[in-house]
Amino acid sequence: MTLSARTEARRVAALAELDPRRQSKLGQFFTPARAAELIASMVRLPKSGSLRVLDPGAGVGSLTAALVERVAREAPDVLLDIVAVELDPSVVPYLQRTLDDCAGPTVRCRLVEGDFITGSSGVIDVTGELRDPFDLVVMNPPYGKLGAKSDYRRALQATGVECPNLYAAFLVLGYLNLVEGGQVVAIIPRSFANGTYFGDFRRHLLTATALDRIHTFESRSTVFADTGVLQENVIISAIRGGAFETVLVTSSVGHEDEAVERVVPTSEVVKPSDPHRFVRITLEDAALPDRTGCVLADLGLTASTGRVVDFRARQWLVDAEVDGAVPLVYPGNVRLGRTEWPRAIRKPQGFLPETEAADRLLVPPGSYVVIKRFSSKEERRRVVAAVWESESPVAFENHLNVIHRSGQGLDTHLAVGLCMWLNSTVIDRYFRTFSGHTQVNATDLRTLPLPSAQDLRRLGSSWPGGSTEQAEIDRMVEAVVGSAVRAA
Numbered sequence: 001m002t003l004s005a006r007t008e009a010r011r012v013a014a015l016a017e018l019d020p021r022r023q024s025k026l027g028q029f030f031t032p033a034r035a036a037e038l039i040a041s042m043v044r045l046p047k048s049g050s051l052r053v054l055d056p057g058a059g060v061g062s063l064t065a066a067l068v069e070r071v072a073r074e075a076p077d078v079l080l081d082i083v084a085v086e087l088d089p090s091v092v093p094y095l096q097r098t099l100d101d102c103a104g105p106t107v108r109c110r111l112v113e114g115d116f117i118t119g120s121s122g123v124i125d126v127t128g129e130l131r132d133p134f135d136l137v138v139m140n141p142p143y144g145k146l147g148a149k150s151d152y153r154r155a156l157q158a159t160g161v162e163c164p165n166l167y168a169a170f171l172v173l174g175y176l177n178l179v180e181g182g183q184v185v186a187i188i189p190r191s192f193a194n195g196t197y198f199g200d201f202r203r204h205l206l207t208a209t210a211l212d213r214i215h216t217f218e219s220r221s222t223v224f225a226d227t228g229v230l231q232e233n234v235i236i237s238a239i240r241g242g243a244f245e246t247v248l249v250t251s252s253v254g255h256e257d258e259a260v261e262r263v264v265p266t267s268e269v270v271k272p273s274d275p276h277r278f279v280r281i282t283l284e285d286a287a288l289p290d291r292t293g294c295v296l297a298d299l300g301l302t303a304s305t306g307r308v309v310d311f312r313a314r315q316w317l318v319d320a321e322v323d324g325a326v327p328l329v330y331p332g333n334v335r336l337g338r339t340e341w342p343r344a345i346r347k348p349q350g351f352l353p354e355t356e357a358a359d360r361l362l363v364p365p366g367s368y369v370v371i372k373r374f375s376s377k378e379e380r381r382r383v384v385a386a387v388w389e390s391e392s393p394v395a396f397e398n399h400l401n402v403i404h405r406s407g408q409g410l411d412t413h414l415a416v417g418l419c420m421w422l423n424s425t426v427i428d429r430y431f432r433t434f435s436g437h438t439q440v441n442a443t444d445l446r447t448l449p450l451p452s453a454q455d456l457r458r459l460g461s462s463w464p465g466g467s468t469e470q471a472e473i474d475r476m477v478e479a480v481v482g483s484a485v486r487a488a
């Protein structure tokens with residue numbers, strides 16, 4: 001049996017013994033051997049000399065074992081000095097066995113049983129091990145939200161970065177423990193790539209390090225299949241203090257499948273003009289037409305979530321026919337390009353503004369663009385927009401985003417043009433470059449590139465009405481806005 005096969009057997013045995021509550025609390029989702037191999041393959045190996053390696057949250061040591069095996073094969077003269085940190089005493093014996101298995105004349109392994117976050121941020125000094133910087137950090141960190149008042153969050157304040165999630169905390173402490181030019185390779189959820197929560201973390205990551213490779217998985221379900229994790233994961237490689245003109249983006253369906261690759265200019269991955277520092281990960285050519293230099297704010301518009309949270313407004317939810325009721329619009333009323341109301345969607349279709357508080361949840365008559373905040377994984381599109389137009393006030397439910405002008409409607413041609421643009425294939429592809437999840441946030445909408453108001457109105461006035469097929473939308477968008485051009 002090989003080292004990785006023995007480690008894999010320990011992984012399966014350890015998983016079977018885990019207490020489910022503890023497993024979820026400590027984010028114990030161990031990396032299968034083939035995925036560990038893929039992570040180890042992204043490490044930049046020197047030909048000789050030594051490599052001081054950190055494996056924080058090491059579990060049974062799958063990443064360390066994969067690295068040791070690769071070094072033995074490809075760079076047998078390199079001396080490995082590995083520190084593995086693990087918090088859970090019930091996992092430690094497995095890890096110790098893997099480290100013993102890895103150790104040899106050119107491989108030195110040390111196990112630190114303790115808390116990586118408090119240990120490495122200096123609040124509790126577990127050992128002196130973490131004080132000396134590393135050449136390489138490999139990690140599959142635990143995931144979990146970190147509350148604003150949590151001890152970890154407080155411990156991290158010393159680093160000056162706000163980390164909303166454990167994995168971000170591990171990553172920050174990982175690369176802060178690197179020598180200049182050192183590398184971190186980490187498998188993490190894709191959620192860091194966009195969204196406001198991770199903004200501070202992204203800025204820190206992209207300042208302290210430079211991304212040189214990103215691997216994505218097309219399937220959410222394969223990597224941690226035997227631990228039941230359904231999460232879009234990516235593997236990132238970043239170099240402390242580095243600077244690269246390009247990033248190698250690779251992608252495979254699962255961790256056992258062949259990868260395809262594309263060399264992407266760094267300026268496409270993180271746009272220099274983007275204040276949010278979204279990390280756009282795509283293999284597709286998601287170039288946009290030239291005439292798309294605006295965002296919503298340039299058009300005097302903004303996006304907000306619908307005001308009606310239905311379980312908090314139960315007393316005002318009624319049937320559409322009830323006297324005095326105004327339309328209540330849910331995502332179920334949104335079809336590609338048009339709203340169907342009332343519709344039999346097992347949701348109340350009317351809203352009775354009986355009190356001032358209820359009245360404040362309405363928006364005035366007019367034309368609005370509504371966008372679903374969540375799409376199902378099976379849906380072909382992520383961005384699904386429709387125009388709502390009415391002569392009465394309307395209530396938008398909270399699972400919708402609404403585009404408006406200071407709380408008022410838009411002129412019809414602008415609303416229709418904007419809706420067609422948001423429903424184009426060009427924009428859906430573009431959206432996927434920075435968002436891995438099925439959620440479309442109001443912030444995402446505020447940053448999407450748009451044609452000018454004039455072009456959008458031309459687009460809106462070219463719409464013949466009625467239901468529109470995707471191909472027809474794309475044809476009309478191309479006729480007005482032009483076709484996509486690749487960045488120079």
Ligand SMILES: C[S@@+](CC[C@H](N)C(=O)[O-])C[C@H]1O[C@@H](n2cnc3c(N)ncnc32)[C@H](O)[C@@H]1O
Pocket residue numbers: 026027028029030031032056057058059060061062063085086087088091114115116117139140141142143
């Ligand atoms: C997602 S698992 C990954 C394990 C291993 N790196 C792998 O790839 O299989 C995360 C590991 O981190 C450990 N862990 C969680 N919180 C920790 C902490 N604060 N300090 C050290 N280890 C921690 C868990 O017990 C678990 O073994």
